[in-house]
Amino acid sequence: MHNYLARRLLTVPLLLLGISLITFTLLNLAPGDPADILLRLQNPGVEPPREAVLAFRRELGLDDPLWTRYSRWLGQALMGDLGVSYRTGGPIVSELAQRLPATLLLAGASLGLAVLLGIPLGILAAVFKGSPMDGMARLLALAGATVPSYVLSLLLILAFAVTLHWLPAIGYGGIRHLVMPAVALSAGLAAQLMRLSRASLLETLTQDYMRTARAKGLRERTVVLRHGFKNALLPVVTITGIGMGHLLGGAVIVETIFGWPGVGKYAVDAIFLRDYPVVQAVVLYLAVIFLLVNFGVDVVYRWLDPRLDFAGRAG
Amino acid sequence: MPQPLQRFLRDPSALLGLAIITVAAAAALLAPLLAPQGPTLVDLERRLASPDRHFWLGADHLGRDVLSRVLYGARTTLGAAGLTLSVIMVIAVLVGILAGYHGGWLDTMLMALADLLLAFPALVLALAIAGTLGPSLLNVMMAVALVWWAGYARLIRGMVLSVRQREFVEAARAVGAGDWRIMVHHVLRNILGPMVVLVTLDMGLIILGLSGLSFLGLGSQPPTPEWGAMLNDGRPFLQSAPRLMLYPGAAICLVVLGFNLLGDGLRDLLDPTVVHGWKSPRRPG
Numbered sequence: 001m002h003n004y005l006a007r008r009l010l011t012v013p014l015l016l017l018g019i020s021l022i023t024f025t026l027l028n029l030a031p032g033d034p035a036d037i038l039l040r041l042q043n044p045g046v047e048p049p050r051e052a053v054l055a056f057r058r059e060l061g062l063d064d065p066l067w068t069r070y071s072r073w074l075g076q077a078l079m080g081d082l083g084v085s086y087r088t089g090g091p092i093v094s095e096l097a098q099r100l101p102a103t104l105l106l107a108g109a110s111l112g113l114a115v116l117l118g119i120p121l122g123i124l125a126a127v128f129k130g131s132p133m134d135g136m137a138r139l140l141a142l143a144g145a146t147v148p149s150y151v152l153s154l155l156l157i158l159a160f161a162v163t164l165h166w167l168p169a170i171g172y173g174g175i176r177h178l179v180m181p182a183v184a185l186s187a188g189l190a191a192q193l194m195r196l197s198r199a200s201l202l203e204t205l206t207q208d209y210m211r212t213a214r215a216k217g218l219r220e221r222t223v224v225l226r227h228g229f230k231n232a233l234l235p236v237v238t239i240t241g242i243g244m245g246h247l248l249g250g251a252v253i254v255e256t257i258f259g260w261p262g263v264g265k266y267a268v269d270a271i272f273l274r275d276y277p278v279v280q281a282v283v284l285y286l287a288v289i290f291l292l293v294n295f296g297v298d299v300v301y302r303w304l305d306p307r308l309d310f311a312g313r314a315g
Numbered sequence: 316m317p318q319p320l321q322r323f324l325r326d327p328s329a330l331l332g333l334a335i336i337t338v339a340a341a342a343a344l345l346a347p348l349l350a351p352q353g354p355t356l357v358d359l360e361r362r363l364a365s366p367d368r369h370f371w372l373g374a375d376h377l378g379r380d381v382l383s384r385v386l387y388g389a390r391t392t393l394g395a396a397g398l399t400l401s402v403i404m405v406i407a408v409l410v411g412i413l414a415g416y417h418g419g420w421l422d423t424m425l426m427a428l429a430d431l432l433l434a435f436p437a438l439v440l441a442l443a444i445a446g447t448l449g450p451s452l453l454n455v456m457m458a459v460a461l462v463w464w465a466g467y468a469r470l471i472r473g474m475v476l477s478v479r480q481r482e483f484v485e486a487a488r489a490v491g492a493g494d495w496r497i498m499v500h501h502v503l504r505n506i507l508g509p510m511v512v513l514v515t516l517d518m519g520l521i522i523l524g525l526s527g528l529s530f531l532g533l534g535s536q537p538p539t540p541e542w543g544a545m546l547n548d549g550r551p552f553l554q555s556a557p558r559l560m561l562y563p564g565a566a567i568c569l570v571v572l573g574f575n576l577l578g579d580g581l582r583d584l585l586d587p588t589v590v591h592g593w594k595s596p597r598r599p600g
Contacts, residue, residue: 019431019435022431026447027447030448146575158553158557162557248439249442252438256531267442270446271443272446283439287435290436
């Protein structure tokens with residue numbers, strides 16, 4: 001097991017290298033000369049003279065080949081320096097760190113909500129298969145898979161902020177600000193978890209060891225929860241991990257709608273202002289989180305099912 | 316009547332899905348005939364006008380007819396999603412067959428690239444690419460296609476590997492069929508069933524992705540009618556005219572619902588491993 005996990009951990013830097021190389025190349029193909037943009041920022045309203053731009057390009061090392069620039073960027077990134085924002089001139093690392101708590105709060109609340117809603121509802125739907133309860137759960141799961149977070153966000157604002165005045169429409173602050181963005185962001189994942197835990201539990205309930213557990217005279221609740229659910233949990237853990245990545249992606253849209261000062265909004269603002277170093281940094285940061293979460297999922301997976309032999313699995 | 320078709324006709328939710336998609340496709344194709352007026356015709360006198368007998372859904376903040384924009388929006392949204400999916404399929408089929416049939420270093424490299432893309436949330440990467448290329452519908456479509464092919468390519472490669480060993484492929488080779496002919500005629504035909512299910516379910520996801528990026532302002536640009544962009548246009552009028560955002564929002568949800576229902580029905584039909592009625596969700600990759 002440790003062997004597998006160690007090898008798995010080793011692939012993380014390789015994947016990060018790949019992701020950063022792709023985004024770096026892309027951003028360097030993008031139109032707009034960073035030297036020109038920076039000079040305009042430093043002297044607002046002044047058309048930078050051609051020679052100044054060229055000199056500044058040399059100073060920034062922008063005329064070096066792509067490979068040189070990438071290794072320089074990588075070296076700095078490894079030292080914890082992700083460069084300077086074109087827009088504010090401030091170091092990106094600290095700007096990112098400033099916005100991180102808001103995003104983690106939103107993503108964490110959404111993940112918790114999705115797990116607490118989706119998994120119990122899925123279990124109930126499976127245990128009472130064919131009942132009105134099951135039908136309700138199916139409807140909810142379909143709705144969650146169908147209504148995108150941006151439509152749900154607007155509907156929530158319309159209902160609870162504009163019409164009922166119960167919650168603030170936008171902004172960042174107490175728990176009242178958190179409710180709507182968290183619900184909007186969690187709906188899709190909750191629906192997915194509900195479908196999966198239902199299907200997975202139903203599949204498990206037909207296994208031989210379930211019959212054995214019942215034959216031993218265990219109470220039905222113990223049979224379902226201890227023997228059934230623990231085994232049904234495996235695919236649910238995987239989807240939760242993958243869902244975490246999608247939460248971070250979805251947070252980009254939800255944060256923009258609710259004016260939530262997180263990393264997602266930072267990225268969207270940067271995209272519109274062509275603040276490429278920031279875009280590059282955010283993509284890298286998301287990749288790190290995503291890969292680490294995936295790694296964590298693998299560890300949990302292994303702990304849940306010691307039978308698994310990862311040696312034969314590619315990754 | 317063949318049995319699967321009968322089963323399909325007895326599945327009310329799949330039929331509902333098919334009906335929704337048919338209506339949406341008809342709206343897209345017949346938009347010029349159905350729309351009361353041009354989708355970009357500005358009439359400031361009718362700014363935010365309420366629905367009436369002639370203009371059933373009222374007018375938007377520039378006095379443009381909302382019904383016409385929703386109908387033409389079906390064109391943009393469905394057309395863009397369909398085109399994107401076609402590009403994805405072309406890339407995926409080429410990569411999948413090349414990797415599966417050629418094997419060796421080419422296989423290793425292509426699949427490493429696919430894993431790299433699969434290891435990352437598609438929307439974030441698409442956002443970064445679209446942001447780099449600059450806001451436009453075509454750029455967003457390219458961005459989505461570039462990050463979406465990997466799952467299909469893996470699937471096709473896996474099937475190529477398993478089909479390659481089967482007798483009918485050897486038989487085809489024995490009678491002198493070339494590699495390419497074998498791939499197209501024998502391999503692709505055998506993976507058609509699972510692909511149809513995946514493609515139907517993915518249409519919904521791609522529509523959500525494209526509209527989401529357009530909602531952010533990265534995709535479709537004004538005055539082109541597109542549902543995600545219309546939703547964004549309606550945001551400032553959430554209080555005074557919520558219908559501006561309700562209609563395009565409902566349109567997106569309906570079409571996605573249609574593809575989800577149809578996809579689920581087709582999976583029941585084509586995939587014998589489905590358990591107990593309402594299906595396990597697709598596992599990524």
